[in-house]
Amino acid sequence: MNFRLKIWRQKNASSKGSFKTYTVQDISPDASFLEMLDVLNTDVVKKGEEPVAFDHDCREGICGSCGLVVNGRAHGPKKGVATCELRMRDFAEDETITVEPWRAKPFPILKDLIVDRTAFDRIMSAGGFVSVKTGGTPDANALPVAKANAEEAMDAAACIGCGACVAACKNGSAMLFVSAKVSHLALLPQGAAERKERVLNMVAQMDKEGFGACSNTYACEAECPKKISVTHIARLNREFIRAKVV
Amino acid sequence: MTLDAKIPSGPIEKKWDTHRFNMKLVNPANKRKYTLVVVGTGLAGASAAASLADLGYNVIALSYHESPRRAHSIAAQGGINAPKNYPNDGDSVYRLFYDTVKGGDYRAREANVYRLAQVSSNIIDQCVAQGVPFAREYGGLLDNRSFGGAQVSRTFYARGQTGQQLLLGAYSAMARQMGTGQIKFFPRREMLDLVVVEGQARGVIARNLVTGELEEYVGNAVLLCTGGYGNTFYLSTMAKASNATAAWRAYKRGALFGNPCFTQIHPTCIPRGGEYQSKLTLMSESLRNDGRIWVPKKQGDKRKPGDIPESERDYYLERLYPSFGNLVPRDVASRRAKEMCDKGHGVGVTGQAVYLDFADAINRNGKAWIEEKYGNLFDIYHEITAEDPYKVPMRIYPAVHYTMGGLWVDYNLMSTIPGLFVLGEANFSDHGANRLGASALMQGLADGYFVIPYTIGDYLASTKFKPVSTDASEFKAVKDEVRGRITKMMSANGTKTADEFHKELGNVMWEFVGMGRNKEGLTKALSAIPKIREEFWSNLKLVGAENDLNAELERAGRVADFLELGELMAQDALHREESCGGHFREEHQTEEGEAKRDDEKFAYVAAWEYTGDGKAPKLNKEPLDFEYVKPSQRSYK
Numbered sequence: 055m056n057f058r059l060k061i062w063r064q065k066n067a068s069s070k071g072s073f074k075t076y077t078v079q080d081i082s083p084d085a086s087f088l089e090m091l092d093v094l095n096t097d098v099v100k101k102g103e104e105p106v107a108f109d110h111d112c113r114e115g116i117c118g119s120c121g122l123v124v125n126g127r128a129h130g131p132k133k134g135v136a137t138c139e140l141r142m143r144d145f146a147e148d149e150t151i152t153v154e155p156w157r158a159k160p161f162p163i164l165k166d167l168i169v170d171r172t173a174f175d176r177i178m179s180a181g182g183f184v185s186v187k188t189g190g191t192p193d194a195n196a197l198p199v200a201k202a203n204a205e206e207a208m209d210a211a212a213c214i215g216c217g218a219c220v221a222a223c224k225n226g227s228a229m230l231f232v233s234a235k236v237s238h239l240a241l242l243p244q245g246a247a248e249r250k251e252r253v254l255n256m257v258a259q260m261d262k263e264g265f266g267a268c269s270n271t272y273a274c275e276a277e278c279p280k281k282i283s284v285t286h287i288a289r290l291n292r293e294f295i296r297a298k299v300v
Numbered sequence: 301m302t303l304d305a306k307i308p309s310g311p312i313e314k315k316w317d318t319h320r321f322n323m324k325l326v327n328p329a330n331k332r333k334y335t336l337v338v339v340g341t342g343l344a345g346a347s348a349a350a351s352l353a354d355l356g357y358n359v360i361a362l363s364y365h366e367s368p369r370r371a372h373s374i375a376a377q378g379g380i381n382a383p384k385n386y387p388n389d390g391d392s393v394y395r396l397f398y399d400t401v402k403g404g405d406y407r408a409r410e411a412n413v414y415r416l417a418q419v420s421s422n423i424i425d426q427c428v429a430q431g432v433p434f435a436r437e438y439g440g441l442l443d444n445r446s447f448g449g450a451q452v453s454r455t456f457y458a459r460g461q462t463g464q465q466l467l468l469g470a471y472s473a474m475a476r477q478m479g480t481g482q483i484k485f486f487p488r489r490e491m492l493d494l495v496v497v498e499g500q501a502r503g504v505i506a507r508n509l510v511t512g513e514l515e516e517y518v519g520n521a522v523l524l525c526t527g528g529y530g531n532t533f534y535l536s537t538m539a540k541a542s543n544a545t546a547a548w549r550a551y552k553r554g555a556l557f558g559n560p561c562f563t564q565i566h567p568t569c570i571p572r573g574g575e576y577q578s579k580l581t582l583m584s585e586s587l588r589n590d591g592r593i594w595v596p597k598k599q600g601d602k603r604k605p606g607d608i609p610e611s612e613r614d615y616y617l618e619r620l621y622p623s624f625g626n627l628v629p630r631d632v633a634s635r636r637a638k639e640m641c642d643k644g645h646g647v648g649v650t651g652q653a654v655y656l657d658f659a660d661a662i663n664r665n666g667k668a669w670i671e672e673k674y675g676n677l678f679d680i681y682h683e684i685t686a687e688d689p690y691k692v693p694m695r696i697y698p699a700v701h702y703t704m705g706g707l708w709v710d711y712n713l714m715s716t717i718p719g720l721f722v723l724g725e726a727n728f729s730d731h732g733a734n735r736l737g738a739s740a741l742m743q744g745l746a747d748g749y750f751v752i753p754y755t756i757g758d759y760l761a762s763t764k765f766k767p768v769s770t771d772a773s774e775f776k777a778v779k780d781e782v783r784g785r786i787t788k789m790m791s792a793n794g795t796k797t798a799d800e801f802h803k804e805l806g807n808v809m810w811e812f813v814g815m816g817r818n819k820e821g822l823t824k825a826l827s828a829i830p831k832i833r834e835e836f837w838s839n840l841k842l843v844g845a846e847n848d849l850n851a852e853l854e855r856a857g858r859v860a861d862f863l864e865l866g867e868l869m870a871q872d873a874l875h876r877e878e879s880c881g882g883h884f885r886e887e888h889q890t891e892e893g894e895a896k897r898d899d900e901k902f903a904y905v906a907a908w909e910y911t912g913d914g915k916a917p918k919l920n921k922e923p924l925d926f927e928y929v930k931p932s933q934r935s936y937k
Contacts, residue, residue: 082573092799111540113578113579115683117371118369143686175367179475179476180479183430184431184472189749192425194427195386200440205433207433208458214464238431239431
């Protein structure tokens with residue numbers, strides 16, 4: 055298959071970027087999107103030009119490293135997959151494909167398609183944990199958890215922290231990411247002791263990082279590669295109000 | 301060099317307890333005087349960093365990722381073992397110990413394995429307390445399943461994302477300490493060399509992958525938690541960035557490399573496609589609990605799987621191993637798949653695949669049941685192959701997955717360089733010649749949560765440290781060497797990319813140092829690898845700048861080290877004139893095609909010592925004594 059690519063190139067955080075057009079030829083329909091970019095980069099390097107910088111690692115949709123806006127959509131046209139799981143058969147022959155980085159103020163561009171998502175780490179450090187030290191924990195079966203709660207907690211915990219929710223949101227809101235962690239721990243008895251502080255501190259850090267507010271467009275859920283539900287945002291809001299008033 | 305594994309005396313079930321009592325302690329007020337440099341923040345590194353910070357040590361943690369949550373531990377699917385015996389099916393610490401020593405084909409250290417089995421139950425408690433959402437029964441208690449090579453159900457799991465959930469647990473513990481400042485985390489930093497001062501590991505030189513700057517990190521000890529070297533083969537189930545550089549640099553500074561040829565080829569991966577392929581994707585072996593592996597009885601049978609009647613199918617694992625069936629250990633399952641394909645029974649376009657069929661399980665328990673257990677794995681398969689495994693059998697083939705070999709460590713997880721500790725997949729110690737399913741997560745977390753917090757205290761309390769700062773001449777000297785290597789690569793000005801060299805190396809490794817090895821092939825590999833290496837240094841094409849974010853440069857540095865390590869792997873494989881576990885020398889097999897060990901000559905750890913570039917490495921041997929689990933021919937019939 056052949057494609058025309060319009061790719062965002064930007065030297066670093068302080069420089070101005072622009073689109074550059076490339077063509078790639080003889081791509082296998084079974085190749086992944088990132089493998090197509092590998093082919094492009096080999097060509098580019100052979101010509102003595104700088105390859106397109108993009109984040110990637112596991113290439114099986116779980117590490118959350120890759121994150122490209124493909125044809126205007128976070129992680130591309132397919133639902134429920136990360137960029138690395140896109141296959142070229144998902145695109146049309148001779149299609150012009152636009153590739154951009156996540157665009158959100160709290161995710162500054164480091165180079166080309168690579169952004170800095172350490173804001174998520176700082177939100178996690180504000181409260182995305184249960185304060186247990188290593189050792190001295192009770193037997194794992196000492197505290198039963200209703201299967202339905204465990205399953206729902208797992209649904210939320212499946213978040214890969216890629217930032218697609220932020221990139222998809224017109225407000226650059228991180229509510230789906232934050233709610234996934236708050237919800238995961240709110241559904242489990244282990245998270246109960248710090249329920250109040252957790253939600254307040256994580257939300258405060260989220261605001262401090264400059265993420266926008268949620269205006270219920272559900273774009274985050276639509277683009278989430280792990281199909282995390284916006285019902286977790288509802289739980290985040292309940293937890294927040296509860297922490298403020300109870 | 302004489303290798304002292306420092307195994308405590310006494311009966312095996314008392315060794316760890318006795319040792320814990322005998323080890324020196326660092327008093328709580330003194331812990332803040334020590335700084336520990338943790339390199340790599342996957343399961344082993346994150347759990348170690350968090351636990352050491354909990355104790356009050358200052359921790360510096362480096363990762364080449366932007367966040368600890370991106371480490372490749374995240375991709376582990378199946379589960380984690382612990383002999384809790386919740387299912388009441390006869391499990392015990394001793395049985396897990398026994399299974400692991402036997403599964404490793406009697407090439408692991410008994411004392412280490414016993415300790416691993418002992419602490420593994422604590423890991424489950426720890427993770428549950430952190431909020432890891434393991435699978436549960438309707439009554440609210442934890443569910444277990446049986447997993448590759450075990451006859452008891454001792455595997456805890458979180459759907460097909462157990463590694464993700466355990467890593468996120470360890471990462472959350474780390475995040476908490478990053479918040480308190482007890483852990484200083486430096487993202488996008490790649491360790492490029494180890495700094496040894498007066499015989500002690502005192503720090504590392506790392507490259508800031510955003511600015512390209514070389515930075516010094518100094519501490520009282522260094523912990524390498526940098527994972528395995530499966531990417532030496534180019535194609536593997538490892539993540540793209542997984543590399544051997546940190547371990548290899550430590551080797552070249554004096555740490556011994558244990559059993560480099562012990563690599564695990566995982567039986568259930570999605571088969572490779574074309575030249576463009578950049579990695580292979582694992583399908584968790586938990587699938588073997590409910591899927592049945594088969595090939596057509598007729599060679600070269602090109603019919604669709606659904607058109608091949610039951611009587612013309614060979615469920616070869618069930619036929620060859622009636623008691624373990626599809627659940628035989630990984631090395632056995634992989635080898636048999638290769639054998640079937642070599643004999644012309646392979647399926648798919650390339651003939652390099654076998655079927656993993658769920659039709660019986662779906663008929664028996666329904667699609668919904670399969671979906672709950674394996675839904676995400678079926679989705680991954682569907683995405684990659686465009687085939688629906690609910691309707692047609694999966695096609696699978698073995699792929700490089702894990703490396704049992706690694707830096708040699710003693711019982712305290714310390715390498716032959718004082719102050720250099722090695723944890724998780726990066727060390728060699730617990731899996732022998734073959735790792736059983738669901739035990740990599742167990743070992744990574746055991747090392748980080750429950751071993752290193754004790755053993756490092758003993759080292760710190762019994763060692764005198766001279767004050768060292770990053771201005772020390774040793775740091776400057778190593779930094780200059782690192783810069784020299786980078787400059788040399790940048791100035792080669794050739795025509796081939798790092799990836800092209802890597803693929804060439806990978807082809808040689810897979811062909812001659814892969815699933816079946818023989819003297820002729822290994823000799824070929826040993827002449828081919830140095831040639832690729834030579835060309836690499838003279839014909840490498842790099843672009844971009846040294847002092848900038850430069851993925852090509854990162855890759856080239858890693859490939860340079862794979863090109864040296866690959867040779868050592870082939871040397872080790874050639875010297876080990878026996879078959880054991882994942883190391884299958886075709887010259888040494890039983891009449892039934894099973895691995896044939898030579899315990900008389902090879903019941904030892906091969907620990908290789910660097911003696912200089914272009915010089916043959918020196919072989920040191922740590923004899924292995926099997927006091928409890930007597931070596932026998934492994935039988936899964």
